[in-house]
Amino acid sequence: MEKKSVTVKLATSLKGKEDLIEKIGLIVLMGFLIIPYPLFMLPETGLDNSWILALALANQFQLEFGTDFIFTYGPLGYLATGFAHFQDVYSIVLFRLFIIANGLFFVYHLYKNLHSTLQKIIGLLCVVLLNFLFCQYVDILLYFYFLFHVFYYLRHKSIISMLVFSAIACVSLYVKANVGIVLSLLFAITIIYFLLDKIGNKFHALAGLGLFIGLHVLLDTTLKIDIKAYIGNALDVVNYYNDAMFIVPRPGVLTIAILIVVTLVSVMLFHLREILQKRAEIFLFFNIALFLYILFKYGFVRGDSGHYPAFFLAIPYLALLIYLFTGSLNIRSNIFKMLPLILIMISLVKVTKPHFVNDAVDIVRNAMTFKTEKKKAFDDNLSKVKLPQAMLDRVGKKSVDIMPSEVSFAFFNGLNYNPRPVMQSYSAYSSKLSQANYAKYMSASAPDYVIYHTGDLIDNHFATWDDQHLYLALLQRYRMIDTGTIDDKKLILFEKEAGTKTIQKHMILDTVMELGQHLAIPKTDKMLFMDSDLSYSIPGTIKRFLYQPSPVKLELTDGEQKKSTFKIVMPLLKSGLLINKSLHLDNEKKDVDFNAMHYFFDNDGNGGSEIIGIKFITPGLWTKKKFRVRFWTYSL
The missing domain is CATH 2.60.120 (Jelly Rolls)
Structure with missing residues (x-):
């Protein structure tokens, strides 16, 4: 009897030590996950960086989003980019901390629901090797955390999760319209479903709805935005992005993505009868299927290395959402069995990126020396895009637009930026968007000067087919007064004339x-x-x-x-x-x-x-x- 008692005590002691080791390991893992998440972005030149700089300039010059400035990113888009010029640095830090907190809570909840050693190893591989929870695809992250908290409320009836997904649904619209529109619609569906099916406390739903509406009123009144025009024009941009910006991915990459989609869809179809028996499961898998579709479109409309990794990074977490929140033990078991196969397929695409200590050191250094590094980056990049002094003297403090796309000229040279609504010509994907730019140049608020530059033709586009009406506006209302060169780009300076020629x-x-x-x-x-x-x-x-x-x-x-x-x-x-x-x-x-x-x-x-x-x-x-x-x- 005494031997048995000693054995039980020893086993209990060992179990306690194992739990302690696991908890310490979890804390270390969480630390690794937090540290590599960059807080701020430094200013740079280039085509992609130019739209980030344009967002900052739009806020600096108090342009109204939706009318003066048409883009999928909104007045809070800087929260996603982490670009802190002309912005509230503390709001960026708070937003990053919000993302980090959600990521850590997901890891904690996942850890609690992984029971065997094999499950924990697979979960560890997902979290460390595919560090989606803190990646640069902030719009997809917001979508993911919205779904996580919706599903968490569905199972646990937590008022905190209700408030979090309500806040995400609202704020995401002002960060990036395409994801914000989707989440706003899903929020409405979710609240209606919760109320009709009597899920949780109806006062929770009312509190979430009140927070959603209250935040909208606050943001709509404090930010420079015409919300109706912002949504309408963003829908136009998103729709015609399909036609203008698509790139066919490498065949192997697309094949692996399709195999992963088929794998997940096969599991759902295999259990379709079981799913259709409960409204909660229908609700869960409706959201999962929509997220899968949007992930695929996000990654493979423009199937380059800047987009398709988002699909591969997020897919295992979509499977983990099913594992964590489905009410079916059969589906839960089968979806987790598929995870190793999905991870093997993803490994063939080479999108995994473990975070090493030197990454962490770089990120800490970035946060601590941001002010110094920001000035150094500004000075370094100014030397690349410094406009000819004669051109700067001619322009002075008068308003300027850059055509077709290198907005960094305006940012680094401190110009009085007065852009057309679609500020980069390749983004004027439709007649409506192109006409909006033409109308700007023909209006009383047209820029005094336009700096045209060569280069930056993307995806085999013909020069005058992007923003085609703008070339007519330059012929009708502007005249060439100077030329110049920056690096490999040649420049033409146009000055607005008093009269307008008729076409x-x-x-x-x-x-x-x-x-x-x-x-x-x-x-x-x-x-x-x-x-x-x-x-x-x-x-x-x-x-x-x-x-x-x-x-x-x-x-x-x-x-x-x-x-x-x-x-x-x-x-x-x-x-x-x-x-x-x-x-x-x-x-x-x-x-x-x-x-x-x-x-x-x-x-x-x-x-x-x-x-x-x-x-x-x-x-x-x-x-x-x-x-x-x-x-x-x-x-x-």
């Missing part, structure tokens, strides 16, 4: 074309614009919705029979593209011919190297084979 527009050809047909275009010295009703077929529309559209290209033939092929942005095709002016160096360099562009503006769009023929190239399955094209002359 004369005449249709000279209306005909029907087929895919693959070569068409000789009308010959004219004037600007020739072409519009078309070419559209996606039914299979093409479905492909666009589920994945991305099929590429549509236009082959241009010049007077020397040289052929160049460029990507068509379908929504812009409907509003007209300048078709007869060859303004590129060649088909390989994909850059503007500065001399040709200078000649174009110096001669009111007349004359210059001519395009004489066109041919549409695209797989016939995804677009209609016959379509209408019209040609218009534009002259001043």
Whole structure:
């Protein structure tokens, strides 16, 4: 009897030590997770960095989001970027701490629900090797933590979770519209479902609804935003992003992603009858399925290395949400059995990134020396984009816009930034967005000067097809007064004139074309614009919705029979593209011919190297084979 008592005490003591070791390990793991999360971003030049700088300038110059400034990021977008210029540094720190707190709470809740050693090892691999919980994809993180707290409330009826997901649903709209719109709709569905199905305390639901509405009133009244225009224009940007910005990913990457999606969907379909028996399970898997779809679109519309990692980082956590919150033991067991297979498939894509001590040291140093590093980064980058002094003297304190995209010129040179609503030309994906920019340049609030630069043509776009109406505005209302060079970019300075020239527009050809047909275009010295009703077929529309559209290209033939092929942005095709002016160096360099562009503006769009023929190239399955094209002359 005494031996048995000693054995029990020893076992209890060992179990206590194991628990203590596990808790210490969890604390160390959490510390590793917190430290590598960067607090602030330093200023840099470049195409992608320019929209981050533009967000800061929009707040500095009190531009109204939705009207003066059209983008998917809102007035609180700086919380996602961590760019602290002209912003409240403490709000960035609090937002980062909020993300960290949610991540740590998820790890803690996961740890409590992993029972075997194997489960804990798999969970550890997810958390450490795929550190999604503190990654740079803040919009997807907000979506994930929203779902986590919704599901947590569904199972545990915690008022804290109710308030957290209510706050996320509201604030996310002002951080980034696309995720905010989705979360606002899901919030409404969630509150209605909780009230109708009597889940939790109805006063909890009312408290969440009150917080959601109260925060909206507070933010809408304190921030510079026209919420209706902001949402409407953001929906336009998000919709046509599909057509303008898609990149086909590497086949292997896409194949692995599809296999992962099929794996998860197969588990859900296998248990479909069980899911449909309970409303809570239907609610859970409706949200899971929608999140899976949005993750896939997020990662593979623009399937480059800056986007598809978000899918692979988040997918294991989507599976963990099912494991943690489904009421079915069978689904819970089967989904966890699939996790090792999913992790193996992800490992083939090479998106895992363990955080090492040198990362932590760098992040701590960044936070402690931010003010010094910020000034050093500013000075270093200013040397790269310092405008010619004669140009700076000419502009002075008058208002300036940068065209097509390098907003860093305005930021680092301290210019009085007065942008068109869609501040980077490649983002004016539709006629509506392009017309908004044109209207700005033709309005009383038009910038006094416009600095045009070469370079930054993305994804094989033709120079004047992005923001196509803006070139007309420059011809109508501005004149060239200076040129210059920065690094590899050549510059043209335009000055606004007192009067406005009128555009004369005449249709000279209306005909029907087929895919693959070569068409000789009308010959004219004037600007020739072409519009078309070419559209996606039914299979093409479905492909666009589920994945991305099929590429549509236009082959241009010049007077020397040289052929160049460029990507068509379908929504812009409907509003007209300048078709007869060859303004590129060649088909390989994909850059503007500065001399040709200078000649174009110096001669009111007349004359210059001519395009004489066109041919549409695209797989016939995804677009209609016959379509209408019209040609218009534009002259001043």
